[in-house]
Amino acid sequence: MIDIILFGDRHRDNTQAPTGSVFLIEFNHLKDEDTLKLLSLSIHHLLREYPNHLVARFSHTSIAILLPNHTEQLASGLAPRICATLHNYFTQSPDDTAFNIGIVCFTYMETVSEILSQAEEALHQARHIHQRCWFILEKGLHYPESHGWHNWSKHLALCIREQQIEFELTPFYGVKRQLIFNNLCAFTDGICGNTLGDEQLCLLAEKSSLELPFLRLKLSAAHNLLHTIEGSLSITTHAKVIASPFKLNQLLITLYQYPTNIRQRLIFEIRESEVTRLLDKIKLGCFALHALGCKLCINRAGRQVEGMQYLSELSVDYLKLDQHMLINIEGESRQLKALESIRLMLQGTSTQLLAQHIKSQAHWEQLQLVGIEGAPFNLNSALD
Structure with a gap:
């Protein structure tokens, strides 16, 4: 009711x-x-x-x-x-x-x-x-057989089993307009015809304990794509998969079957909130992924700078800064001071700072001055 x-x-x-x-x-x-x-x-x-x-x-x-x-x-x-x-x-x-x-x-x-x-x-x-x-x-808008998490879980499980998940690529470009990597984003139709995007599917998979099969489907798509495109692919990953010894073992077995040149072009992308919450449990998994040649990206980074001690404990290849970090970076703003603190933490490392979102060419030029090295494709559309 x-x-x-x-x-x-x-x-x-x-x-x-x-x-x-x-x-x-x-x-x-x-x-x-x-x-x-x-x-x-x-x-x-x-x-x-x-x-x-x-x-x-x-x-x-x-x-x-x-x-x-x-x-x-x-x-x-x-x-x-x-x-x-x-x-x-x-x-x-x-x-x-x-x-x-x-x-x-x-x-x-x-x-x-x-x-x-x-x-x-x-x-x-x-x-x-x-x-x-x-x-x-x-209006007949009540769906007694469709709503509820149980039915959404069954819907996602069916989409994974029948491979009804579709994928699209979001390129990230560097300062010199070179391709850094592509984000592999999943999407599919929901129960009532609405489209579920990558972030919604990830949350639904996590809540439904379908993280591993969902990731395997993404890896299969990535494996096929990497034979046809250049550059690397970034895949949104649940920290729970890397934190669980059983799921991590299954993931490593899957990856070990891929050629080395494919593994070296795979980037596992994890939310910062998950990294800070499960840091002790994911250290071994992140080390194992690097040992196989894969890379690590932390997205939505910088929401709590004081909680970024993981940068000293993990080998991070890419750091996607949360868009709220990049709104006001002038003068003595809090965002600029936080960004300077992050750059100090990254001194002596090869970690690249990326922007999750860019508003305009002027914004991009401003970000380059403070050390941002990459941005999504919509920036290049704006520049053209």
Whole structure:
């Protein structure tokens, strides 16, 4: 059951004031942070037609969505679409509420505290409503056989078994426009026809204990591609595979069957948050991968500079800096100081600093001055 409360604009008489909407979505009994990340990604994908939207954590069990220049009518129309998306992740029962939504429309004359107070009040009232939302009954958007993590896990397992995962390449280029490597990104159709990207699939595979078969499928695709293209391939990898002695052994057996010139062009890419959490358990695995000729890339790096002691304990070939690290690197900014600290840590190593995202040519030129050596393909499109 879904409960929704929509508060109208409290300044309707002021027709000149621009309006916006805030959605507060609370997930009952949600304890898995990866689930919240995956849900946030799905909502972010749903709102791709609203370029200025913001999806952010509000509390440990809720997320907030900000939609500027968004009227009450648009908000009430968007609510069923968000609910339909969320339905695909939860198993519903007739007498329980998996999530509640509080929506408030506001004018820019109101303060942030007033807006959030209204949204929290709407969410509080939504918790106490016990009736099914109209769109479930009238629009047929309730999928009793499709939603729930169990069914999503079965869907991913089927896609892996039947090799229904597709791949695309995202090139990373260096300062002199030479190809550094390609990111091998997986994608496939979801249960209800939506597209699941590489990050969503990785989270789903991890939650479903399908990390190893998913990685094997990626390696098989990489092996085939490396016979036809030049350069190296970077593959997003779960640290759990490298941290588990059994899974690591299976991975090494698979890699050992590949020719040396193929292994030397494989880059295993791991999230920094996983590296810091499982550092002691992945040291041996990272050493073994290097021994076979493979390389290591840490992505989303720099979120917590004080937690980057792994740079002194692991041999890292590439460091993809989180985009928030590269937004403001002028003067005495916190980001610039953090970047300087990272460069000091890397002195005497061969680690290359890469940008996860570049906004413009001017931004790229600025990043080169502070030691960034590579960026994704969209930069080169901008330069052309």
